[in-house]
Amino acid sequence: MTVMRVGLLRRVRVTEGSTAVVLLTALFVLIAAVTVPRFATTSNIQALLLSVSLTGIAAVGLSLITLVGRIFSLSISSTVALSTIVFAECLPYGAWLALAAAVGFGTFVGWIQGIIVGRFQTDPIITTIAFSAILIGAGELATGGLTISRGGDAGIFSANLFGIFPFQVFAFVAVSIGIAVWHRFSVPGRRMALVGLNEKAALVSGVRAWPSVVLSFTVAGATTGLAGGLLSSQSGQGNLILGGTFGFDAVTAVVVGGIAVKGGRGSPISAAVGALFVGLLGNVLVLVGLTYEVQLVVKGALVLSAVVLTGVASRVRGGRSR
């Protein structure tokens, strides 16, 4: 019996955790379309994609940190919050410039954390928590806790491309595919994967860990800044309370997407699918009339079960390799 069970798990593993999530998501859409009355309407699908896009962008960047073996960044929320302020401050000088400023800010913040975690080999969780505190504190000092609204027009970022495709959704798709392709086919992307798979073995091949770590944090910072800028563009305002749920949602997306928390295996595209799945779940829960609190419980339970499942899968794998 044990043999049978192991065999089954092996086959699941071969098809990759991410494939399982894709299938699950597709199944979920099908069931929802049939059973939930207002699900399959254009406006609902549009609202769903919009709600998923920004956390999805942040999650895809975050997944690089996970893939390089540095678990998570817990400064996503605070970076998003400060990026909204940067965006709002710069908006009078033009929407694109404001967006570039938000991305630039996120990139810089990510780069510094990458240097600390990579060069000084600090614990990523503790480092990013500390950084989060610094960011929020500095933001409070700069804004006095007030909403920043300097005027300017960010309308182009809420326009629909080709009539139906919201700009944010377009950005989400472009970022996901772009980063996934870069991770899969570029030399720096491959180095990240090697470091995540086995840091010592990578060093034997002359691939040092820290440049990959710095790179992953920098790109994650850029996507987080992008998410913050686009979030701010919806209202033209910046505020420290914006983006509060981004951190948890991005982590949820990475874990549910099936990316191994210990690093190496998986693709950033899995995080995008994970974000879609979590958004879908939340959307359906709202449609069937469940409250925000219940949604939170469901999301938490989802993360736990995903972590347990990947744990079981890796133990099966570990048992075979020894």
Add this chain to the structure above:
Amino acid sequence: MRRSGRQQLGESQVSEAEALLGVRRLSKSYGGAVALDAVSIDFFPGEVHALLGENGAGKSTLVKILAGVTSADSGEIHGPAYLAGDVAMVFQELSVVPEMSVLDNLVLVASGARRGLVPYRKVRLAARSALVSAGLGALDDDLPASALSLAQQQLLEIARGLMANARVLILDEPTATLSDPEIQRIHSVVRQLVADGRSIVYITHRLGEVFGLADRITVMRNGRVVAAGRTTTFELQTVIENMLGPDHVVPQKSDSVDLASGTHVQLRDASSRGRFSDITLTARGGEVLALFGQIGSGADEVVRAIAGLAPLEAGSFALDGAEVGRLDRSAAQKLGIAYVSADRVGEGVFLDAPVTTNISSGALGRVTRFRLIRRQLEIDLAREIAEVTAFDPRRVAERVSSFSGGNQQKVAIGRAFATKPRVLVLNEPTRGVDIGARAEIYRSVRKLASHNVAVVVYTSDVVEVRELADRVITLYRGRTQSVQPVAKVTDAELLADILGGALT
């Protein structure tokens, strides 16, 4: 054998007691490889029983069976100690937890039997007596284990074995990493333990200590007992001959290449404190240079230094005559120095990745076109390397974790080959690899060497020196003992060199 009659023995004046533990016709094989072939041995109380043999002779399989870590395919184990589960094993690798106190290290073992709270007072008493028996009675048991010397840690390891008050204690190379005065300390503890009526199974590669310590010797080779008896019936030469076997042939080496013109690596007066000192060597393209020494001799640290994984504190390193300053692993790789680690699972391969990713990991430039990694190029490269290092080219898309140890090692070596190195550094390249794969690995390394690649290999296995190397440097405690062409030196001389002072 001579128990009927219970006659007095001339040399010991003690009648031979009943064996505490024994095995009869014990056999075990892994896959097709026979590890133990009808082995019969008895272990008597009050005796130190030395178990000798080359790597792969079957010693570790035997003691693993005795300790209940693995089971035999056939044969029987008997004796009062076995029936009572009274056998404890002290492993070669230290397993003390450095951050924990001496006491807690002992509690760790004791609490294994019962879950829940640790009965501290009771355990403390047991720990105290174990420490006294292990010669650590004077030690403050609240000290962290990391504060102890290597020898004390080894003794603590023995104390852990004594916690269960085992009557048979298996010591696997307890002195491999120790210096002479420390070895003496271990010996006196071991003598005290047998004086209390215990039986000690003692595995060692230091033949010198065997004659001073052991009451009885069993020599194993290829899974069989080839010689057994009281220590007084042996001489060093007979032990070595028995270990190596009669049909120990020297394989034909490729003819000498023009050595003057090719690649060469030079170390001059290289030192690294506590590891090795004043090492001078030259490795030339076309030849395989072996550094031969025991574990802890510093020879492995020398090859790690050449690969850029350990810094040199003094001396110089030159490649093709040009001096290289700071050499880290990444810089070494760029200079064309490839490395194959002794730690296959830890750093030799990427277990969770397919063969293709493993092979291309050090040679990403060879699998890119327009700066993008091409899957087809990776597959082609992996197949090309598979031909050279003799693993199945049809399996290049499979994950390395599904491979056997020997095939994993071929992938680890393939990673180095794929970089087209000028210098190939190997650290124990066939540790834990079966005979067939071993021969294929030797062949592929020799072939690479013939293409003007300088190969430097660390090994602790004299057979490997024979079959792989052209020249051999022996090391003992971080210093060069001799530099000789392999063809002009006997195994016995080599072993004597790496055992250094322990022989005299």
